[in-house]
Amino acid sequence: MKVFALDEFGKPGSVQDLPVPDPAEGEVRVKVAAAAINPMDVFVTKGFLKDRAPHEFPIVPGMDLSGTVDAVGPGVNGFKIGDSVFGVVGKTTLGRGSVGEYVIASAGSIANRPAGIGAIEAAAFPLAGVSAVEAVEAVDPKPGQTVLVVGAAGGVGSFAVQVLKANGAHVIAVAGPANAEYVKKLGADEVIDYTSQDVVAAVKAKHSAVDAIVDTVSTAEGLAPLTVLIREGGRVSSMRGAANAEELAKRNITGTNVRTSTTTESLNQLARLVEAGKVKAPHISTYPLERAGEAIDKSADGHARGKLVVTV
Numbered sequence: 283m284k285v286f287a288l289d290e291f292g293k294p295g296s297v298q299d300l301p302v303p304d305p306a307e308g309e310v311r312v313k314v315a316a317a318a319i320n321p322m323d324v325f326v327t328k329g330f331l332k333d334r335a336p337h338e339f340p341i342v343p344g345m346d347l348s349g350t351v352d353a354v355g356p357g358v359n360g361f362k363i364g365d366s367v368f369g370v371v372g373k374t375t376l377g378r379g380s381v382g383e384y385v386i387a388s389a390g391s392i393a394n395r396p397a398g399i400g401a402i403e404a405a406a407f408p409l410a411g412v413s414a415v416e417a418v419e420a421v422d423p424k425p426g427q428t429v430l431v432v433g434a435a436g437g438v439g440s441f442a443v444q445v446l447k448a449n450g451a452h453v454i455a456v457a458g459p460a461n462a463e464y465v466k467k468l469g470a471d472e473v474i475d476y477t478s479q480d481v482v483a484a485v486k487a488k489h490s491a492v493d494a495i496v497d498t499v500s501t502a503e504g505l506a507p508l509t510v511l512i513r514e515g516g517r518v519s520s521m522r523g524a525a526n527a528e529e530l531a532k533r534n535i536t537g538t539n540v541r542t543s544t545t546t547e548s549l550n551q552l553a554r555l556v557e558a559g560k561v562k563a564p565h566i567s568t569y570p571l572e573r574a575g576e577a578i579d580k581s582a583d584g585h586a587r588g589k590l591v592v593t594v
């Protein structure tokens with residue numbers, strides 16, 4: 283099978299041939315239609331996780347997948363050959379990812395692809411979409427409440443804006459100037475350009491406080507000053523482990539660092555939002571297999587709009 287793979291961390295990858303793998307207990311083999319790139323793939327290919335998880339070489343990147351079940355391992359009940367699925371690879375060993383013709387996925391980390399979205403679009407949903415649902419759940423917005431979304435134009439942010447709107451929130455999106463129109467189209471009520479405005483001053487000019495912040499990009503140093511905007515009793519969620527829950531609690535603010543759990547159930551929850559018309563595909567830039575390295579480089583620059591998807 284053809285895969286996009288790297289022989290060493292940090293080296294450019296190339297299309298290589300590997301044997302088609304067989305699923306073990308609890309796993310399925312998926313014939314991949316498309317694989318989305320996430321910042322996690324940048325960390326894996328650069329070797330940032332080399333001391334934290336076992337890796338298999340050559341490194342095939344890719345967590346997100348969509349495709350068709352092609353073989354089913356022992357003990358798998360929920361899926362059969364021919365099912366259209368989406369999800370994440372869901373294995374503890376890194377380097378046998380979805381950027382290739384076939385991938386082995388854990389049956390517990392995939393779900394049936396929702397009606398109404400195509401195979402290419404579906405690859406964009408799993409990690410970013412489930413992350414957004416969890417980041418929004420952590421701030422538990424009530425209809426009419428005001429939520430600031432930092433990193434609104436990225437993968438997680440594109441879904442978070444939509445999920446917040448589906449909850450009836452008033453969304454203030456923080457994004458670069460090139461993405462202002464994009465985040466408005468996703469449903470943002472207001473947009474703050476972080477490159478030309480001070481975010482705290484811009485929010486304060488119109489609002490006495492916000493009820494919550496969903497932050498996908500800030501470090502702890504970047505997030506702390508933004509939390510002055512949150513009213514007493516408000517909430518903040520971070521995708522980067524940047525919320526200091528102990529400090530925030532002193533001001534009666536709930537801080538949550540989201541650790542996304544992409545399971546069949548969380549994917550089904552996302553699929554229900556899609557089928558109810560509440561969440562649609564974000565902006566997608568597609569790359570053929572041989573140009574997967576460009577998608578990873580684009581993710582690494584930190585300013586991708588929506589999702590980067592490798593078509594197989």
Ligand SMILES: NC(=O)c1ccc[n+]([C@@H]2O[C@H](COP(=O)([O-])OP(=O)(O)OC[C@H]3O[C@@H](n4cnc5c(N)ncnc54)[C@H](OP(=O)(O)O)[C@@H]3O)[C@@H](O)[C@H]2O)c1
Pocket residue numbers: 320321322409410413432433434435436437438439456457458459460461476498499521522523540541542581584585586587588
């Ligand atoms: N904890 C977990 O389990 C988990 C799960 C998934 C993802 N993550 C993490 O979550 C983060 C976001 O992931 P992602 O997939 O959404 O990344 P992404 O698609 O690369 O999005 C990053 C976005 O942030 C925007 N941005 C950059 N600097 C900004 C700033 N100062 N203010 C506002 N927006 C800014 C960029 O667009 P502009 O052009 O507008 O700047 C870009 O659209 C990553 O660090 C990822 O590793 C964590």
